[in-house]
Amino acid sequence: MRSAAGVLRDVFAGPYARTFARAQQDEDDLFMVVVMAEALGVPNPASYYTVELLPVVYDQVHDWHRRMGLDRSPLDHFSCC
Incomplete structure (x- = not known):
């Protein structure tokens, strides 16, 4: 049996699921640009901190550059393609 919280989430957030997914995708794309800025040739003052995240996002580079x-x-x- 479903919990009341699950039912309420489906009722109120269900119609906006596509909008929420698109907003999450936009945030993920912005994160990729910030992390890969130095590799793309854009000066990044936070590159000292973001360089550690490069191995984490390399798996997502192909999907990102296609989008x-x-x-x-x-x-x-x-080279991923």
């Missing part, structure tokens, strides 16, 4: 409309990876040292 951004790039046929190939913008990173010179990383």
Whole structure:
């Protein structure tokens, strides 16, 4: 049996699920740009902290650059296609 919280979430958030998913995708894309800014040639004052996250986001580079409309990876040292 479903919990009351699950039912209420489906009733109130269900119609907006696509909007929430799109907002989450936009946040993820912005995070990728911030983390990979130095690798893309954009000066990043926080690169000291974000360089540690590069191995984490490398798995998502292919999906990200396809969503951004790039046929190939913008990173010179990383080819995923």
